[in-house]
Structures are given as structure tokens and as C-alpha cells.
Amino acid sequence: MSSSPRPGATRSTLAEVAAAAGVSVATAARALGSYGSVRPETADRVVEAARRLRYSRNGLARSMVTGRTHTLGAVVADIENPFFARAMRAFSDVAGQAGCQVLLSNTDEDVGSECAAVEVLQRRRVDGMLVAPASPVEVAHLHRVHRSGTPLVLLDRALPGLTADSVVIDNVLAGRLATEPLLAAGHRRIAMVTSADLDGPDDPRATPGLGRVVGYRQALRVAGVDVDDALVSTGDFRTASAEQRTHALLAGPHPPTALVTTDSSMTLGALRAVHARGLRIPDDVSLVGIDDADWLPVLDPPVSVVDQPAAQLGALAAGLLLRRLAEPGAPPVIRTLPVTLISRGSVGPPGLPGDH
Amino acid sequence: MSSSPRPGATRSTLAEVAAAAGVSVATAARALGSYGSVRPETADRVVEAARRLRYSRNGLARSMVTGRTHTLGAVVADIENPFFARAMRAFSDVAGQAGCQVLLSNTDEDVGSECAAVEVLQRRRVDGMLVAPASPVEVAHLHRVHRSGTPLVLLDRALPGLTADSVVIDNVLAGRLATEPLLAAGHRRIAMVTSADLDGPDDPRATPGLGRVVGYRQALRVAGVDVDDALVSTGDFRTASAEQRTHALLAGPHPPTALVTTDSSMTLGALRAVHARGLRIPDDVSLVGIDDADWLPVLDPPVSVVDQPAAQLGALAAGLLLRRLAEPGAPPVIRTLPVTLISRGSVGPPGLPGDH
């Protein structure tokens, strides 16, 4: 079998199918849409004509009149990030089962891109929208979406003042859970490598990163350890940034004996730096990450993490969106999913300073 | 700022904006669409009215008449797979720059899902479509798409008989490049862990997996090593499958001294098995993967791979699609991107059999 495109290929319309079957457009529509009632033989004739003419229903025209596009928008930082990849995979699986497709946008944590993406999705009349907001502050566009009546669900961070459905984890708890095993092992100089921006608002729910820093500080305080802000290394969300900042931390005069990394990019960056410096985990430096990755168990030693259920988050987000499609008046909910510490082998007792 | 959704929120239309601005629909359309000619003051009045009424242009209606949806479809096996994630990220970046959005579908390598996805995209009148075909045999649906005139670009495998634009790598070469360093190190029993189905057609271009097996065999033959088909472990594309099959290979009476894995899921699976058996790389078993992953360099030892330029593949695919949108008559091209061996530290001399 071989095929070539027909450049002047003009698609056949319902009217043409109807004419070919010798019925009216209305009847053809009924036969093909399987609604209303139509005589079986007539239906067969229509279906046959449709097949012969290679009819493909125009979804745009359909959406035009039904008001439903069966499309959900998804606006996230970066689909290449395994966390979002997993969440989006689950999101689109659940959406797909309900007959919806997903229009995907990457923002690279840029509010401008997010704004534009949301606008475009709005114009395309998506039935609903999932957003993992880049900023907890610049949210006017999200309020607009919400007010316009488009179902909206927030992923990974709830926004104070925006009563939209949200699916989040307890980031403060995640930060605490990651820090505690290090404290328990005797560490006192524990650094945090994060992409959070500490200069933002104080609400720990505002951004995942911020909440995790708060949790980290809580854990330190509870253990009676002084919080040294020089040990909290902030920067952008890229692996390269984490790598470079970990180098800086470890090269300092009074380096940390343990690291907490707040997402898998940070973890990878930290590992690269540790590797490059010839340090061993956990002998020279201990490590606990937040956000699991499938390759962390095959490291030597395997890396302990606080796992966040990315797939569940995505699936739940889709579920909430679909529910709201069905009953727009339902009260908005914020669902918090549990995080769990997975102890592997990257935590040990602190080595003597300058041991390596 | 706080907001709540207006349940009965009915969107304002161009007609309403026109009425509010005291002009005709045609003029309002011109003012907002910045085409034709309209007096500046009139335009201002329209823009102001649009702002006041929170007008958002209905993209569906627009597409209806222009015949363009500014949407590209993408049908791949699994967005969670880093290879596809990288390719899709690049694809949607390039598409986005050209003002197109991406409608994404996962097929899990299932032809039925692929078929359905392609159908839906067709109905939605996407401007073009990228498909990474699940099967080199069942391709009737792809021929239909191609014949219908929808621009189509094939990712990762070219289909004999389908003269569509394709973006591929030289899989035979990849298989050879992965095998050669192992042969050079002295290995004679080299196993391959792949997701390819060996019972398919013989054309090595048909599926990536098959091509890689062919390359592997070529390399062996050139080196004068007998090809033992028991060493080629086939199965599905999941990590768990690769893990289990690697166990089986290593538990055999005459186990391989080296492994080639044909994608990053296979590599991870193999690593898990090796890890679980307490074997060391490269002392007990050597390993070369196909498809790089960002975490492979931080393993101890770092794993050597044949890298395939996923991002470039995706970007190029988008480029070809956009080009074909502009000039539908252009002759179809097959672009083959280069693969390169990245030597790290997972290849050593073969240990004595039963050494461990």
C-alpha cells in the first residue's frame, strides 16, 4: 500500500453525505450522531455514504453549536520535568477516559508566558483549565479565568483569595520530613538547595518551594538548631543552577554536612556537584531530596527522598475539573495529598569537617 | 483581590461589542483583528468596548471561517518517557513560536489508541499532525490522514510506502555504535535488552527497536562473533519488563558479560536488575545504553550511551510540519539526525564467567 497526499483535497461535508444518501442534513446528522430516531435502513444508507465520501465530522462546527470543545487546557512550567510529566500523563489519561483531549503549554515559570497561554486557551474555549501557577503574586489572569466561568483547577499551589479547586501537597510537611532524618543522624549544618524565591509573600502555601523552606526551618528550630540563612541557596529551577550553587555551598569555609534538595532538578544538580568534587554520599555529605525519581534507587547509595504523588495529583486534578464540568455550582475544594519519606541510603552521620 | 466564578457567565460576542461601540460587526472585527482599514478613533472605541465587556474572541468561530486552527496534534507512546518528553518539549516550543498550540495524545504503543487519537485530531481539524507510529504494519489510519491532505510528519520511524515527512535517526548505526565498544573491550557474550518485536517485518527502518537489533547483529558479525538469539531479550517497553528480563539473562547458565539496552527505560530496568543482584559495573558486567538521560552521568560509574538528539528531532519535526503548512506541495523529506557515542565508565574488560 502506498499513498500520496491530495493537495486539493477538500473535505466532504454533512450536506454532501446527506445528498449522496438521498436524505436531509438533519437526518444524516441523526444517523451519524446516533441521537433522535432514524429508520435503520436510512441510517445504513447514510453511514455507507459517509464511508464512501470519507466523511469526517467537523468538530469545530460541532463545538460551535454544542458549546463544548471536549478540550482541557494544561499550563505547567515544563513538561520535561519528570514531576510535571507524570502529573500530566495521569491528567490526560483521566481526561481521555472522559472523552477530553489536552492542550498543553509550557511556561518555564514565566508569568508572561503563563498569561499568554491562559489567554489562548480561553479563546479556544477549552472546557476547563489546569494551571500550576508560576507566581503566587501575579495572578490577575487567573482571576479573570475564574470569573469568566471557565472551570479552573490549580496544581501544586493554592492561591489565597482565589477560591478555585486546588490539588496540592503539604509542602511544609515535605520540608520537615526531608530535614528530620538528617537531624536525627546528628547533622547540624544542613543546607537547602531550592528554586524558591524567598523575597515573595510569606504565606507558605504560596509556592511549593517556599513551603518547603518553611518546613526545613521548622524542623531545625524544633531540634534546637540555629537557622543559618546562608545555608539556604535560592536560584532558578534549572539543574545547572543547582549544581553551581551546591558547589558554592560545599566550597565555603564552613560547608554543610548535609543537603536537602527541593525538587528532582535540584537533586540532580546537587548530585552532579557532589560527584564532581569527588565526595561520597553519605560519608562526606548526606542528602535527602524532595520529589522521587525512578533512577534514584539505582544510585550508589540509593537516595532517600520525600515522595510527592505526582500521578495522583494529576489524576485528581482531572477528576475535579471533570466534576466541575458536570456540576459547575459545587463548592470549591482544596485537596491535600500525603507525602511520605522513603528512606534509602543517602543519610549517614556527619563526617568531621574537612574530613575529605 | 478575591474572585468567585459567575455561574451564569455568558460570554460577550463581537456583535455586543460592536453595538456598545456604536459600529457594525464588520468594523468591530476589523478593529479587533487589525486588518482592513478603520479610523483610529473608531478603533479605540471598539477596543475600549471590548475591554469593558471582557470580550474574548471565539477561536472556534474564527477557525471555522479561516480554515486554520493553529493547532498541531502530537501522537506519541508516552509523554512520561524522557525521550518523548524532550522531543515534545522542543516540538511545542517551535510550534508555539509560530503561534500554534499542541494537542497531545499518549498511545502506550497501542495501535488502537493511536488510531483513535489520529481520528479525533482529524475531526478537530488540526493544521498538522506528528505521529510516532506504534506499529510499522498497521498504518491504514496514517495513510488515511496523509491522503486527506492533513500535513503529517513521522517521528522516530519512517514508514515504507508512506511518503510523508519523517525525522529519524540511524537506528542500525545506533545499535552498532553501542555494541562496538563492548566488542573492543573483549566481550563475546553481549546481550541486548530491547522492546522491539522481532516477529515484525524485516525492514530495519520499520521500528527503532528492530533497527537497533540489526545494528547489534551487524557489529557482532563484523567482529566475527556468533550471533546467539537467546541473548536478544524482547518484551514490552516498560522498565519492569526490562528488569525482569535482565534478571533472566544474568541468571542463565551461561550469562552475558555485557549488556546493550535500547532505550532509557530498558537501561533503567537493566540497572535495577544488576543492582539487585549485587553486581558491579563494569567489573561484573559492562553496559552501554541507547538514549541518554540526564541522570546517567551521576551513576557510579557513569553509564556510556549512544545519544539520540531528542530535542532536535522534535524541533525539526515541528519545522517540517510548519514548512508544509506554508507550502503543501513541497516534496516530502526524510531527515536523519546523527547519533553519537558518549563514552563514560560502564565498559570494562569481561570478567571471568562466574567471577562474582
Place this chain on the structure above:
DNA sequence: AACGGGTTTGAGAACGTTCTCATCTATTTG
């Protein structure tokens, strides 16, 4: 033979744009 109830069908409006064409106004030119 007339009637009633259900099924099957068709005509045509509606969805919200874009775009062609004709009209009308202001400006320039002979």
C-alpha cells in the same frame, strides 16, 4: 373510512466569526 399515537423526516434557525462587495464620505486633482 376516519381517527389517534408514535415514529420518521425535513426545513431552517442558531452558533460567532471572517470576508467580499457595495456604499458613503472626505480628499485630491484636472
Place this chain on the structure above:
DNA sequence: CAAATAGATGAGAACGTTCTCAAACCCGTT
């Protein structure tokens, strides 16, 4: 001062469906 020209505007068709409503039809009952 009339005519030509360019710019600004409006009326209305078109895109391809879905869906309401009324008409036609069929069958059994009185």
C-alpha cells in the same frame, strides 16, 4: 467646480454542524 480616488463603513453570505419544530407517514383501532 466636477470628477476621480482613496479611505471608512455596513450589509450579508459563508463556514458545517446541532437542534427545535412542524409536517408527513405508518399502523392499528373504532
